[in-house]
Amino acid sequence: MKAFGKILGLGLLGLLLIIVALGFALTHLFDPNDYKDEIRQLARDKGHVELTLNGDIGWSLFPWLGLELHDASIATLNNPKVPFADLQMLGLSVRVLPLLRREVQMSDVRVEGLNLTLTRDASGHGNWEDIGKPLPGPNVASAPPAGTPGEPVDNAPSKPEGSERSVKLDIDSLTVNNARVLYTDEKTAQSYTAESIQLSTGAVHEGVNIPLKASAFISASQPNMKARTELTGELRFDRKLKRYNLEDMRLSGETSGEPLAGKTVTYAAQGQVLVDLAANVASWSSLKVSANQLRALGELNLRDLDKQPQLSGALSIAQFDLRTFLEGVGQPLPATADANVFKKLELVTRLEGTPNSLALEDLAVKLDDSSFSGRVAVADFAKQALRVSLKADTFDADRYLPAKSDQAKGATAARQAEVQQQEAAVAGAGTTQLPDAPTKQAWSTDKLLPVERLRTLDLQAELAFGALVLDKLPISDAQLSATGQNGLLALKTLRGGLYNGTFEAKGTVDVRPAVPQIGVNTKINRVPVEHFIKRDGPDKTPPVKGLLTLNSDLTATGNSQKALVDTLNGTASFTINDGVLVNANLEQQLCQAIATLNRKQLSGEQRGKDTPFQELRGSLVIRNGVASNPDLKARIPGLTVNGNGDLDLRVLGMDYNVGIVVEGDQRAMPDPACQVNERYVGVEVPLRCRGPLELGAKACRLDKDGLGKVAATLAGNRLKDKIDEKLEEKLGDKVSPELKDALKGLFKR
Known part of the structure; x- marks a missing residue:
């Protein structure tokens, strides 16, 4: 938005310079082409830009002050030989008498072949930042401070801002043909281009709806992406209230490129857009978005635009085939144990976010045969900090596991x-x-x-399942709590009921080492x-x-x-x-x-x-x-x-x-x-x-060998028993019991 404001300011500045130059030419009542040098000098002194006029200046006088400017370019005074803007033709006409009432009444304004070249150098400085800045004078540092003796002091009270009546715009139409904008960031070696820009409007009046239509071809270098886009709607603005509306907005087109693996995505977005800079709020109501077969409804609201913007809103995504959608955008899912999963997905949620975070609150998701509710958030985009708190009715995790490779299937079959x-x-x-x-x-x-992914994962997860199938085991009332940070994942608990019994597991996965x-x-x-x-x-x-x-x-x-x-x-x-x-x-x-x-x-x-x-x-x-x-x-x-x-x-x-x-x-x-x-x-x-x-x-x-030893032992025991019986018969009561036991013990050795 800031860069766009600079570019818009550049356009207005160009128009102002042209009007000033035209006034100078009219003052002398001569052909303005004879005074190109004076016009260029006026641009240096008053506009602090380097204006190059290679083509003719065509003009008319009364009642329309008409002007056509051909083959012109503008550069900053710091780098006068490298223009940041040039155009093939600018044509406009202004009624003379309304100018005296601070009213700008124009007929059709036409811009042909406008080129804007915006560059941010390796130190982060943008060439547009020097627009309108004078060159530093040789004695600027030694200039006496205000109020020193010998210097007149202007004690007249300053006029309050806005006390003068603002300029009233009245333009029959604005047309831009074949414009081009190039942005290059030398530090990141990244570049973006918008080409074949076409813009046309109806009558431009403040406080009324202005029909608007624009189209362009947009591309990025890293990764290589291209898009064709078209914007239509009705623009209404109030400069005093700093309020801007784009009603019945519709943005549509198609895009392709490296991230999409040669696939093409057809997209569309529509709704009512409001920006209120006085209240520092913005909104997009009646939002409708589509991308291939995905369809979504919702609304978005931004507040604190002058500080850290805060996002709120709601989003509803109708049921669609996630697997087919991802294949259509060049990001196919890996093969799963069940090829029929990820076929049905729908979502309803409330949104909250900042420039570095996004939370899906009051989330309700239906995935295939399962329903989830709870919260999913990215607490920090830079750190990929994921926070999950979900409850599900039933979920068969086995269906979503990676499919076995041919090697694994072969090993299983062999065993x-x-x-x-x-x-x-x-x-x-x-x-x-x-x-x-x-x-x-x-x-x-x-x-x-996925080791590399897990090493960067910042995770806090709390999951609950009414019924969970894991490794073919039906777990009831399953509870899972896990964390992950800096390559160390901790399963704090996984517990539940299992076939009228219970189980609990805890563990860690450390992916910081090579293995x-x-x-x-x-x-x-x-x-x-x-x-x-x-x-x-x-x-x-x-x-x-x-x-x-x-x-x-x-x-x-x-x-x-x-x-x-x-x-x-x-x-x-x-x-x-x-x-x-x-x-x-x-x-x-x-x-x-x-x-x-x-x-x-x-x-x-x-x-x-x-x-x-x-x-x-x-x-x-x-x-x-x-x-x-x-x-x-x-x-x-x-x-x-x-x-x-x-x-x-x-x-x-x-x-x-x-x-x-x-x-x-x-x-x-x-x-x-x-x-x-x-x-x-x-x-x-x-x-x-x-x-x-x-x-x-x-x-x-x-064990036949062992059984033989048992048989031998039993045979020995039988022999011992017979000997004991014979001794008992022979000795009877003739010897003492102690002597009997001693004699029997001889046969145990």
Whole structure:
């Protein structure tokens, strides 16, 4: 606005100079072309500009004072050889007699081929700032101060501002053809150009509506942008009240350029614009904006124009296809897990802002199938300080996550094939060979975090969801609080309800180092474990069910699933209550072991496929993606389980040694072959579990070597019992009990 005021002032100054020059010519009643040198000197002395008149001056006298000026230019006195304005032709005519009444009555005013060249140098000084400034005189510094002896002092009272009647304008029309404005900033190497400027108005009278139409081609250098634009409306102004209205304003056109990646955006804006400089306010009411298929309504208000302007207003955006819109402006969204998201977006909000901030208050947003309400603000544009406080009814975050790359899909498919192959191999659970350990990588190498963006992020976020889906887990009453500044992001809390249980997570993401560092602490309380280990493929049955309670404290580095798992370190403890080992009749396998030790065959039919357990618990120490579990314990009806082993999280494989203390078949009518006589009670039967984690207990087999040792132990115990019986028969009451025990002890060695 300031630069525009300078340019407008320049135009008025030019008109004034022409009128003064014309008056000088008329005074002499000669051809003004004979007095070009005098006119130029008058421009230097009175207007403090360098006026160059290369063309002829055409004029008429009465009753219209007509003037045509051809091929003229204006420069500052500081740089007289470099004009900042030139024109091909200026034509106007003024009624003579109204000038005596301080009224300017003009017929048509025409400007052809006007060029304005505005330049700001490397020090920040603009060439337009020197317009009308005289050159410093040689003795300016030594000029005597006002009131010194010998200098007359003008004691006449100054006239109050505005006491003289203002000049009244009356112009039939104003036409500008083929004008051009060039602005260059040498410090930023940025330039803007408006070319082929066309301007036409109706009759120009103060206090009445003036029809206005303007068009131009606008371009910018960095980034390279071009736009064609047209403005229409009716202008009304009151100079005394400093009030300006542009009614029924409509701005339309189209733009393209580098940021739009070769796409073209068609835009339009309309409404009623008011600027009141006396009250330092401005407004844009009945606002309507469109850009391609986007449509918006609203109003904008500015106050404190003389200080730091304050923005207020409202905005409503009708439902539109955000994905298609962004593709149309050359900013396509990245591929998402669900290609149908970002299809529907609508928004209603109240606006508040300053030159360096903007807040969307009382925000109501509908995105696809979700509704949000709250506040979103950029507290500082320079720092990109984002403030978010939102509540949502439902939101499925999985749909909006980045789609898997082909590499990730290939790795997943390879591992699924390996698991299915192992699963087919153990179809006859308990009788087949021990499964092989998995080898296929289970994790993607796709980048997870936009590191460069996160390093500059200034974030404070408070989010609440009535229902949130995250990693296929339906979370109820979810609460999320997060901050981010200077490359350190903190998840203060993420908590909610999950399958009638609860969970809470806290953590940090540090992207300041070259490799991101992540730390997370989780607490899960009585959540069905099967929902964490859902399987892909035809058989989606989880290997274990039960209520999981988990506490973990983990760290990792990297920016992909694979990198994070490979560097995973920390500790965890877990308990699963009221559970079931699915499709794994562990008790049946043990009955087979007991029958083997009894040298009998099971006569009963195989019972149910699953093995229920009361509790499964243990602790994990994780080093570089491998979790060691030294204290696995389980309570199963008729069995007590102790185990130790490793979980290789890199390939989601397990390798365990499990010892089962047998209590035997406790049913009212047990299988005779599976009965546990007195000498078997307390004996630990060994199992080995190895293979993909998805197989669960189906990957467990009797450890035949260990079972042989158990059989040898049991045989030794049987022999000892027989010897004890024989000694008891032979010795009877002939020796003391102490001697009996000593003799029996000889056979234990």
